[in-house]
Amino acid sequence: MTRVAKPEHTPEQEQVSPEALAAFGRYAGPATLILSSLADGAKHGYALTKDIEAFAGVRLAPGTLYEALSRLEGQGLIEALESNDRRRPYQLTAVGAAALRAHLDAQRHVADLGLRRLARSWGVV
Amino acid sequence: MSEIRQDLERRSSRLLRWYPKDWRSRYGDEFAELLVAEMADRPRSWRRSADVAWSGLLARLTSAGLTDHAIEPGDQVRASLASLWCALGVFLIFGVAMWSQLTIGWRWSPPDTRSTYAAMLLMSGAMLLFCVLALMAAIPIAGCILARVGRGESRGLLRPLLLLLVGAVFLTIGSRHFGNGWPGTGGHPWAQQGLVPGGVAAFMWASTLSVTSYWAHPHALAAFPTAELAWMAASPVAIVCEMVGAAKIVRRADLSRRVLRYEASLARVAAFGMVAFLVGSCSWVIDGHSGPNTLFHTGAIDVAGLVLMSVALAVAERALRRARHGGLALMQR
Numbered sequence: 001m002t003r004v005a006k007p008e009h010t011p012e013q014e015q016v017s018p019e020a021l022a023a024f025g026r027y028a029g030p031a032t033l034i035l036s037s038l039a040d041g042a043k044h045g046y047a048l049t050k051d052i053e054a055f056a057g058v059r060l061a062p063g064t065l066y067e068a069l070s071r072l073e074g075q076g077l078i079e080a081l082e083s084n085d086r087r088r089p090y091q092l093t094a095v096g097a098a099a100l101r102a103h104l105d106a107q108r109h110v111a112d113l114g115l116r117r118l119a120r121s122w123g124v125v
Numbered sequence: 126m127s128e129i130r131q132d133l134e135r136r137s138s139r140l141l142r143w144y145p146k147d148w149r150s151r152y153g154d155e156f157a158e159l160l161v162a163e164m165a166d167r168p169r170s171w172r173r174s175a176d177v178a179w180s181g182l183l184a185r186l187t188s189a190g191l192t193d194h195a196i197e198p199g200d201q202v203r204a205s206l207a208s209l210w211c212a213l214g215v216f217l218i219f220g221v222a223m224w225s226q227l228t229i230g231w232r233w234s235p236p237d238t239r240s241t242y243a244a245m246l247l248m249s250g251a252m253l254l255f256c257v258l259a260l261m262a263a264i265p266i267a268g269c270i271l272a273r274v275g276r277g278e279s280r281g282l283l284r285p286l287l288l289l290l291v292g293a294v295f296l297t298i299g300s301r302h303f304g305n306g307w308p309g310t311g312g313h314p315w316a317q318q319g320l321v322p323g324g325v326a327a328f329m330w331a332s333t334l335s336v337t338s339y340w341a342h343p344h345a346l347a348a349f350p351t352a353e354l355a356w357m358a359a360s361p362v363a364i365v366c367e368m369v370g371a372a373k374i375v376r377r378a379d380l381s382r383r384v385l386r387y388e389a390s391l392a393r394v395a396a397f398g399m400v401a402f403l404v405g406s407c408s409w410v411i412d413g414h415s416g417p418n419t420l421f422h423t424g425a426i427d428v429a430g431l432v433l434m435s436v437a438l439a440v441a442e443r444a445l446r447r448a449r450h451g452g453l454a455l456m457q458r
Binding site: 062064087 | 148151152154155156157158159160162163172173176177178179180181183184194195196
Protein backbone atom coordinates (compact mmCIF):
# COMPACT_ATOMS: atom_id res chain seq x y z
CA MET A 1 0.00 0.00 0.00
CA THR A 2 1.31 3.40 -0.95
CA ARG A 3 1.42 5.84 1.92
CA VAL A 4 0.79 9.44 1.09
CA ALA A 5 3.47 11.64 2.58
CA LYS A 6 2.10 14.23 4.94
CA PRO A 7 3.07 17.78 4.03
CA GLU A 8 5.94 19.06 6.13
CA HIS A 9 4.72 20.86 9.23
CA THR A 10 6.81 23.97 9.86
CA PRO A 11 7.03 25.85 13.18
CA GLU A 12 5.49 28.85 11.41
CA GLN A 13 2.39 26.83 10.61
CA GLU A 14 2.01 25.78 14.23
CA GLN A 15 1.85 29.40 15.33
CA VAL A 16 -1.19 30.18 13.17
CA SER A 17 -4.41 30.53 15.14
CA PRO A 18 -8.01 30.52 13.82
CA GLU A 19 -8.09 34.24 14.70
CA ALA A 20 -5.37 35.05 12.13
CA LEU A 21 -8.00 36.01 9.57
CA ALA A 22 -10.45 37.46 12.09
CA ALA A 23 -7.90 40.26 12.60
CA PHE A 24 -8.69 41.36 9.04
CA GLY A 25 -11.98 42.89 10.28
CA ARG A 26 -14.39 43.53 7.42
CA TYR A 27 -11.81 42.01 5.04
CA ALA A 28 -11.91 38.59 6.77
CA GLY A 29 -14.63 37.42 4.34
CA PRO A 30 -12.81 38.48 1.15
CA ALA A 31 -9.52 37.17 2.62
CA THR A 32 -11.05 33.72 3.21
CA LEU A 33 -12.44 33.65 -0.34
CA ILE A 34 -9.08 34.69 -1.82
CA LEU A 35 -7.12 32.12 0.19
CA SER A 36 -9.66 29.41 -0.75
CA SER A 37 -9.31 30.35 -4.40
CA LEU A 38 -5.51 30.29 -4.23
CA ALA A 39 -5.56 26.91 -2.45
CA ASP A 40 -5.56 25.14 -5.82
CA GLY A 41 -2.91 27.26 -7.51
CA ALA A 42 -1.63 30.74 -8.28
CA LYS A 43 -4.02 33.27 -9.87
CA HIS A 44 -3.95 36.92 -10.87
CA GLY A 45 -6.58 39.49 -9.90
CA TYR A 46 -9.13 38.91 -12.65
CA ALA A 47 -8.82 35.09 -12.46
CA LEU A 48 -9.39 35.37 -8.69
CA THR A 49 -12.54 37.45 -9.25
CA LYS A 50 -13.95 34.94 -11.75
CA ASP A 51 -13.05 31.90 -9.65
CA ILE A 52 -14.58 33.36 -6.48
CA GLU A 53 -17.70 34.31 -8.40
CA ALA A 54 -17.94 30.74 -9.70
CA PHE A 55 -17.55 28.90 -6.38
CA ALA A 56 -19.05 31.41 -3.92
CA GLY A 57 -21.47 33.44 -6.04
CA VAL A 58 -19.78 36.64 -4.85
CA ARG A 59 -18.11 39.09 -7.20
CA LEU A 60 -15.43 40.92 -5.27
CA ALA A 61 -15.13 44.55 -6.35
CA PRO A 62 -11.60 45.50 -7.53
CA GLY A 63 -10.86 47.86 -4.63
CA THR A 64 -11.98 45.33 -2.02
CA LEU A 65 -10.01 42.56 -3.75
CA TYR A 66 -6.76 44.52 -3.76
CA GLU A 67 -7.24 45.85 -0.22
CA ALA A 68 -7.53 42.23 0.95
CA LEU A 69 -4.63 41.11 -1.29
CA SER A 70 -2.31 43.79 0.09
CA ARG A 71 -3.25 42.88 3.67
CA LEU A 72 -2.70 39.16 2.98
CA GLU A 73 0.64 39.92 1.36
CA GLY A 74 1.63 42.17 4.26
CA GLN A 75 0.88 39.33 6.70
CA GLY A 76 2.89 36.88 4.61
CA LEU A 77 -0.15 34.68 3.90
CA ILE A 78 0.27 35.06 0.13
CA GLU A 79 3.13 36.10 -2.13
CA ALA A 80 3.37 37.69 -5.55
CA LEU A 81 5.03 35.76 -8.37
CA GLU A 82 7.14 37.20 -11.15
CA SER A 83 5.23 37.82 -14.35
CA ASN A 84 6.04 38.87 -17.89
CA ASP A 85 2.90 40.90 -18.37
CA ARG A 86 1.16 43.50 -16.20
CA ARG A 87 -1.05 40.89 -14.50
CA ARG A 88 0.81 39.59 -11.47
CA PRO A 89 -0.24 36.20 -10.07
CA TYR A 90 -0.36 35.44 -6.35
CA GLN A 91 0.18 32.15 -4.56
CA LEU A 92 -0.55 30.82 -1.10
CA THR A 93 2.40 30.58 1.34
CA ALA A 94 2.81 27.82 3.92
CA VAL A 95 1.68 30.23 6.64
CA GLY A 96 -1.32 31.20 4.51
CA ALA A 97 -2.28 27.56 4.00
CA ALA A 98 -2.10 26.95 7.75
CA ALA A 99 -4.14 30.09 8.48
CA LEU A 100 -6.80 29.07 5.98
CA ARG A 101 -6.91 25.57 7.42
CA ALA A 102 -7.31 26.88 10.97
CA HIS A 103 -9.98 29.38 9.90
CA LEU A 104 -11.99 26.81 7.92
CA ASP A 105 -11.75 24.28 10.77
CA ALA A 106 -13.20 26.87 13.15
CA GLN A 107 -15.97 27.69 10.66
CA ARG A 108 -16.71 23.99 10.14
CA HIS A 109 -17.02 23.54 13.89
CA VAL A 110 -19.61 26.35 14.03
CA ALA A 111 -21.44 24.98 10.97
CA ASP A 112 -21.53 21.41 12.37
CA LEU A 113 -22.79 22.66 15.73
CA GLY A 114 -25.49 24.82 14.12
CA LEU A 115 -26.67 21.96 11.90
CA ARG A 116 -26.80 19.52 14.86
CA ARG A 117 -28.85 21.96 16.92
CA LEU A 118 -31.17 22.64 13.99
CA ALA A 119 -31.72 18.92 13.55
CA ARG A 120 -32.36 18.38 17.26
CA SER A 121 -34.74 21.31 17.87
CA TRP A 122 -36.37 21.88 14.50
CA GLY A 123 -36.04 18.53 12.81
CA VAL A 124 -34.22 20.19 9.92
CA VAL A 125 -31.74 17.74 8.43
CA MET B 126 -4.31 49.25 -29.56
CA SER B 127 -8.05 49.53 -30.15
CA GLU B 128 -9.96 52.68 -29.35
CA ILE B 129 -12.09 50.83 -26.79
CA ARG B 130 -9.01 49.53 -24.97
CA GLN B 131 -7.51 53.03 -24.93
CA ASP B 132 -10.71 54.41 -23.43
CA LEU B 133 -10.75 51.69 -20.76
CA GLU B 134 -7.11 52.38 -19.88
CA ARG B 135 -7.85 56.08 -19.63
CA ARG B 136 -10.73 55.40 -17.25
CA SER B 137 -8.73 52.95 -15.15
CA SER B 138 -5.80 55.36 -14.80
CA ARG B 139 -8.31 58.02 -13.69
CA LEU B 140 -9.62 55.68 -10.98
CA LEU B 141 -6.08 54.86 -9.90
CA ARG B 142 -5.60 58.47 -8.81
CA TRP B 143 -7.57 57.66 -5.66
CA TYR B 144 -4.57 55.66 -4.45
CA PRO B 145 -1.34 57.07 -2.97
CA LYS B 146 1.85 57.09 -5.04
CA ASP B 147 3.62 54.28 -3.14
CA TRP B 148 0.58 52.01 -3.52
CA ARG B 149 0.40 52.79 -7.26
CA SER B 150 4.06 51.97 -7.74
CA ARG B 151 3.53 48.55 -6.13
CA TYR B 152 0.06 47.53 -7.36
CA GLY B 153 -0.74 50.15 -10.04
CA ASP B 154 -0.06 48.10 -13.21
CA GLU B 155 -1.83 44.92 -12.14
CA PHE B 156 -4.73 46.86 -10.63
CA ALA B 157 -5.15 48.84 -13.85
CA GLU B 158 -5.24 45.55 -15.79
CA LEU B 159 -7.94 44.23 -13.47
CA LEU B 160 -9.96 47.43 -13.87
CA VAL B 161 -9.71 47.21 -17.66
CA ALA B 162 -10.93 43.58 -17.57
CA GLU B 163 -13.75 44.53 -15.16
CA MET B 164 -14.81 47.45 -17.35
CA ALA B 165 -14.83 45.21 -20.41
CA ASP B 166 -17.27 42.92 -18.52
CA ARG B 167 -19.38 45.73 -17.08
CA PRO B 168 -18.74 49.07 -18.80
CA ARG B 169 -20.52 51.24 -16.20
CA SER B 170 -20.84 50.55 -12.49
CA TRP B 171 -21.15 53.22 -9.81
CA ARG B 172 -20.58 50.53 -7.16
CA ARG B 173 -17.20 49.72 -8.67
CA SER B 174 -16.23 53.40 -8.77
CA ALA B 175 -17.37 53.89 -5.16
CA ASP B 176 -15.48 50.76 -4.08
CA VAL B 177 -12.27 51.95 -5.76
CA ALA B 178 -12.66 55.44 -4.26
CA TRP B 179 -13.22 54.04 -0.76
CA SER B 180 -10.34 51.58 -1.03
CA GLY B 181 -8.10 54.34 -2.40
CA LEU B 182 -8.91 56.55 0.57
CA LEU B 183 -8.22 53.62 2.91
CA ALA B 184 -4.87 53.08 1.19
CA ARG B 185 -4.10 56.77 1.74
CA LEU B 186 -4.97 56.45 5.45
CA THR B 187 -2.77 53.34 5.64
CA SER B 188 0.06 55.24 4.00
CA ALA B 189 -0.46 57.95 6.65
CA GLY B 190 -0.10 55.29 9.36
CA LEU B 191 -3.69 55.65 10.55
CA THR B 192 -5.21 52.20 9.90
CA ASP B 193 -4.73 48.76 11.45
CA HIS B 194 -3.21 47.50 8.21
CA ALA B 195 0.18 46.07 9.23
CA ILE B 196 3.17 47.84 7.69
CA GLU B 197 6.87 47.74 8.57
CA PRO B 198 7.12 48.99 12.24
CA GLY B 199 9.68 51.73 11.46
CA ASP B 200 7.53 53.02 8.58
CA GLN B 201 4.48 52.78 10.83
CA VAL B 202 6.04 55.00 13.52
CA ARG B 203 7.37 57.50 10.95
CA ALA B 204 4.03 57.71 9.10
CA SER B 205 2.01 57.96 12.32
CA LEU B 206 4.27 60.66 13.73
CA ALA B 207 4.01 62.66 10.49
CA SER B 208 0.21 62.37 10.61
CA LEU B 209 0.20 63.38 14.25
CA TRP B 210 2.27 66.44 13.36
CA CYS B 211 -0.24 67.39 10.63
CA ALA B 212 -3.17 66.90 13.03
CA LEU B 213 -1.39 69.06 15.62
CA GLY B 214 -0.79 71.68 12.91
CA VAL B 215 -4.50 71.86 12.02
CA PHE B 216 -5.36 71.92 15.74
CA LEU B 217 -2.99 74.82 16.33
CA ILE B 218 -4.22 76.90 13.38
CA PHE B 219 -7.66 77.14 15.00
CA GLY B 220 -6.33 76.99 18.56
CA VAL B 221 -3.88 79.86 18.08
CA ALA B 222 -6.61 81.93 16.43
CA MET B 223 -8.77 81.55 19.55
CA TRP B 224 -5.93 81.93 22.02
CA SER B 225 -4.58 85.09 20.37
CA GLN B 226 -8.06 86.61 20.48
CA LEU B 227 -8.15 86.02 24.23
CA THR B 228 -4.60 87.23 24.85
CA ILE B 229 -5.28 90.42 22.91
CA GLY B 230 -8.56 90.89 24.76
CA TRP B 231 -6.75 90.53 28.08
CA ARG B 232 -4.31 93.28 27.14
CA TRP B 233 -7.25 95.69 27.09
CA SER B 234 -9.03 94.31 30.13
CA PRO B 235 -8.73 91.13 32.27
CA PRO B 236 -11.57 88.58 31.94
CA ASP B 237 -14.37 88.89 34.47
CA THR B 238 -15.41 85.23 34.64
CA ARG B 239 -13.58 82.33 36.24
CA SER B 240 -14.10 80.06 33.25
CA THR B 241 -12.50 82.53 30.82
CA TYR B 242 -9.67 83.04 33.28
CA ALA B 243 -9.18 79.27 33.67
CA ALA B 244 -9.43 78.84 29.90
CA MET B 245 -6.66 81.37 29.37
CA LEU B 246 -4.41 79.69 31.94
CA LEU B 247 -4.97 76.23 30.43
CA MET B 248 -4.54 77.39 26.84
CA SER B 249 -1.44 79.47 27.64
CA GLY B 250 0.10 76.59 29.60
CA ALA B 251 -0.57 74.22 26.70
CA MET B 252 0.92 76.70 24.22
CA LEU B 253 4.08 76.92 26.33
CA LEU B 254 4.20 73.12 26.44
CA PHE B 255 3.87 72.91 22.63
CA CYS B 256 6.78 75.34 22.19
CA VAL B 257 9.02 73.31 24.52
CA LEU B 258 7.99 70.03 22.86
CA ALA B 259 8.59 71.44 19.37
CA LEU B 260 12.11 72.40 20.41
CA MET B 261 12.75 69.02 22.05
CA ALA B 262 11.43 67.20 18.98
CA ALA B 263 13.35 69.30 16.48
CA ILE B 264 16.82 68.91 18.05
CA PRO B 265 17.39 65.16 17.39
CA ILE B 266 15.74 65.40 13.96
CA ALA B 267 18.02 68.30 13.04
CA GLY B 268 20.95 66.20 14.29
CA CYS B 269 19.93 63.28 12.03
CA ILE B 270 19.54 65.61 9.05
CA LEU B 271 22.93 67.22 9.63
CA ALA B 272 24.52 63.77 9.94
CA ARG B 273 22.91 62.71 6.65
CA VAL B 274 23.97 65.90 4.91
CA GLY B 275 27.49 65.36 6.30
CA ARG B 276 27.54 61.89 4.74
CA GLY B 277 26.32 63.36 1.45
CA GLU B 278 22.95 61.57 1.71
CA SER B 279 20.68 64.60 1.57
CA ARG B 280 18.68 63.26 -1.40
CA GLY B 281 14.94 63.43 -0.74
CA LEU B 282 15.39 65.92 2.08
CA LEU B 283 16.25 69.10 0.21
CA ARG B 284 12.77 69.81 -1.14
CA PRO B 285 10.95 69.34 2.19
CA LEU B 286 13.65 71.36 3.94
CA LEU B 287 13.21 74.13 1.40
CA LEU B 288 9.42 73.95 1.80
CA LEU B 289 9.75 74.21 5.58
CA LEU B 290 12.22 77.07 5.36
CA VAL B 291 10.25 79.11 2.81
CA GLY B 292 7.02 78.62 4.80
CA ALA B 293 8.70 79.61 8.09
CA VAL B 294 10.43 82.70 6.65
CA PHE B 295 7.27 83.88 4.87
CA LEU B 296 5.12 83.33 7.96
CA THR B 297 7.62 85.03 10.30
CA ILE B 298 8.11 88.10 8.12
CA GLY B 299 4.39 88.48 7.37
CA SER B 300 3.29 87.92 10.97
CA ARG B 301 5.88 90.40 12.23
CA HIS B 302 4.76 92.98 9.68
CA PHE B 303 1.03 92.67 10.33
CA GLY B 304 1.48 92.07 14.08
CA ASN B 305 3.43 95.33 14.39
CA GLY B 306 0.44 97.19 12.99
CA TRP B 307 -1.53 96.30 16.10
CA PRO B 308 -1.42 99.06 18.80
CA GLY B 309 -1.01 96.72 21.79
CA THR B 310 2.58 95.80 20.87
CA GLY B 311 4.08 98.75 22.75
CA GLY B 312 3.96 102.41 23.68
CA HIS B 313 0.46 102.19 25.19
CA PRO B 314 -0.58 101.99 28.83
CA TRP B 315 -2.27 98.61 28.30
CA ALA B 316 0.84 97.13 26.73
CA GLN B 317 2.13 95.83 30.09
CA GLN B 318 -1.08 94.06 31.03
CA GLY B 319 -1.97 90.43 30.41
CA LEU B 320 -0.57 86.91 30.59
CA VAL B 321 1.43 87.04 27.38
CA PRO B 322 3.79 89.73 26.04
CA GLY B 323 2.02 91.99 23.53
CA GLY B 324 4.47 91.20 20.73
CA VAL B 325 3.83 87.46 21.04
CA ALA B 326 0.06 87.98 21.15
CA ALA B 327 0.14 90.22 18.08
CA PHE B 328 2.44 87.85 16.18
CA MET B 329 0.15 84.89 16.85
CA TRP B 330 -2.91 86.94 15.95
CA ALA B 331 -1.34 88.00 12.65
CA SER B 332 -0.21 84.47 11.79
CA THR B 333 -3.80 83.20 12.01
CA LEU B 334 -5.50 86.25 10.52
CA SER B 335 -7.03 83.98 7.86
CA VAL B 336 -9.16 82.19 10.50
CA THR B 337 -12.01 84.66 10.53
CA SER B 338 -15.73 84.83 9.92
CA TYR B 339 -15.11 87.78 7.58
CA TRP B 340 -14.88 85.24 4.73
CA ALA B 341 -18.66 84.90 5.07
CA HIS B 342 -19.11 88.67 4.75
CA PRO B 343 -17.53 89.68 1.43
CA HIS B 344 -18.78 93.29 1.68
CA ALA B 345 -16.97 93.83 4.97
CA LEU B 346 -13.93 92.00 3.60
CA ALA B 347 -13.81 94.33 0.59
CA ALA B 348 -13.09 97.25 2.95
CA PHE B 349 -9.83 95.60 4.15
CA PRO B 350 -6.49 96.92 2.80
CA THR B 351 -5.31 94.89 -0.20
CA ALA B 352 -2.07 93.87 1.51
CA GLU B 353 -3.99 92.45 4.47
CA LEU B 354 -6.32 90.54 2.15
CA ALA B 355 -3.33 89.12 0.29
CA TRP B 356 -1.79 88.08 3.61
CA MET B 357 -5.03 86.40 4.70
CA ALA B 358 -5.03 84.39 1.47
CA ALA B 359 -1.29 83.59 1.37
CA SER B 360 -0.55 82.81 5.04
CA PRO B 361 -2.53 79.50 5.05
CA VAL B 362 -0.40 78.38 2.08
CA ALA B 363 2.75 79.11 4.11
CA ILE B 364 1.34 77.15 7.05
CA VAL B 365 0.54 74.19 4.78
CA CYS B 366 4.10 74.39 3.35
CA GLU B 367 5.50 74.15 6.87
CA MET B 368 3.25 71.24 7.82
CA VAL B 369 3.96 69.26 4.63
CA GLY B 370 7.69 70.02 4.76
CA ALA B 371 8.00 68.90 8.39
CA ALA B 372 5.87 65.77 7.81
CA LYS B 373 8.02 64.76 4.82
CA ILE B 374 11.21 65.34 6.80
CA VAL B 375 9.97 63.07 9.61
CA ARG B 376 9.19 60.37 7.03
CA ARG B 377 12.42 60.68 5.07
CA ALA B 378 15.04 61.59 7.69
CA ASP B 379 15.85 57.92 8.37
CA LEU B 380 15.52 58.39 12.12
CA SER B 381 16.99 55.68 14.32
CA ARG B 382 14.77 53.44 16.46
CA ARG B 383 15.87 55.30 19.58
CA VAL B 384 14.94 58.69 18.10
CA LEU B 385 11.61 57.29 16.87
CA ARG B 386 10.77 56.06 20.36
CA TYR B 387 11.80 59.41 21.82
CA GLU B 388 9.64 61.30 19.30
CA ALA B 389 6.70 58.97 20.05
CA SER B 390 7.02 59.72 23.78
CA LEU B 391 7.03 63.48 23.03
CA ALA B 392 3.96 62.96 20.85
CA ARG B 393 2.18 61.39 23.82
CA VAL B 394 2.85 64.52 25.90
CA ALA B 395 1.71 66.70 22.98
CA ALA B 396 -1.59 64.80 22.89
CA PHE B 397 -2.11 65.61 26.59
CA GLY B 398 -1.39 69.24 25.74
CA MET B 399 -4.03 69.13 22.99
CA VAL B 400 -6.60 67.78 25.46
CA ALA B 401 -5.75 70.53 27.99
CA PHE B 402 -5.97 73.20 25.30
CA LEU B 403 -9.31 71.85 24.05
CA VAL B 404 -10.73 71.73 27.58
CA GLY B 405 -9.68 75.35 28.05
CA SER B 406 -11.18 76.56 24.78
CA CYS B 407 -14.39 74.58 25.42
CA SER B 408 -14.80 76.16 28.85
CA TRP B 409 -14.49 79.63 27.26
CA VAL B 410 -16.91 78.92 24.38
CA ILE B 411 -19.46 77.12 26.61
CA ASP B 412 -19.32 79.92 29.17
CA GLY B 413 -20.22 82.28 26.32
CA HIS B 414 -19.69 85.37 28.47
CA SER B 415 -18.62 88.31 26.31
CA GLY B 416 -16.61 89.93 29.09
CA PRO B 417 -15.83 93.65 29.47
CA ASN B 418 -16.43 95.61 26.21
CA THR B 419 -17.27 92.25 24.53
CA LEU B 420 -13.52 91.51 24.37
CA PHE B 421 -14.08 87.78 24.94
CA HIS B 422 -17.06 87.41 22.66
CA THR B 423 -17.51 83.95 21.11
CA GLY B 424 -18.95 83.43 17.64
CA ALA B 425 -19.80 80.74 15.12
CA ILE B 426 -16.17 80.68 13.94
CA ASP B 427 -15.09 79.62 17.45
CA VAL B 428 -17.67 76.81 17.57
CA ALA B 429 -16.52 75.66 14.10
CA GLY B 430 -12.93 75.88 15.36
CA LEU B 431 -13.78 73.68 18.34
CA VAL B 432 -15.34 71.05 16.04
CA LEU B 433 -12.27 71.01 13.77
CA MET B 434 -9.92 70.89 16.76
CA SER B 435 -11.85 67.91 18.13
CA VAL B 436 -11.52 66.12 14.78
CA ALA B 437 -7.78 66.91 14.72
CA LEU B 438 -7.44 65.58 18.27
CA ALA B 439 -9.23 62.35 17.27
CA VAL B 440 -6.83 61.92 14.32
CA ALA B 441 -3.85 62.66 16.57
CA GLU B 442 -5.05 60.12 19.12
CA ARG B 443 -5.41 57.50 16.39
CA ALA B 444 -1.94 58.32 15.02
CA LEU B 445 -0.49 58.14 18.52
CA ARG B 446 -2.02 54.69 19.10
CA ARG B 447 -0.59 53.43 15.80
CA ALA B 448 2.81 55.00 16.56
CA ARG B 449 2.83 53.24 19.92
CA HIS B 450 1.88 49.96 18.21
CA GLY B 451 4.76 50.37 15.76
CA GLY B 452 7.10 51.40 18.58
CA LEU B 453 6.29 48.23 20.54
CA ALA B 454 6.96 46.12 17.45
CA LEU B 455 10.31 47.93 17.04
CA MET B 456 11.28 47.16 20.63
CA GLN B 457 10.52 43.45 20.17
CA ARG B 458 13.00 43.23 17.31
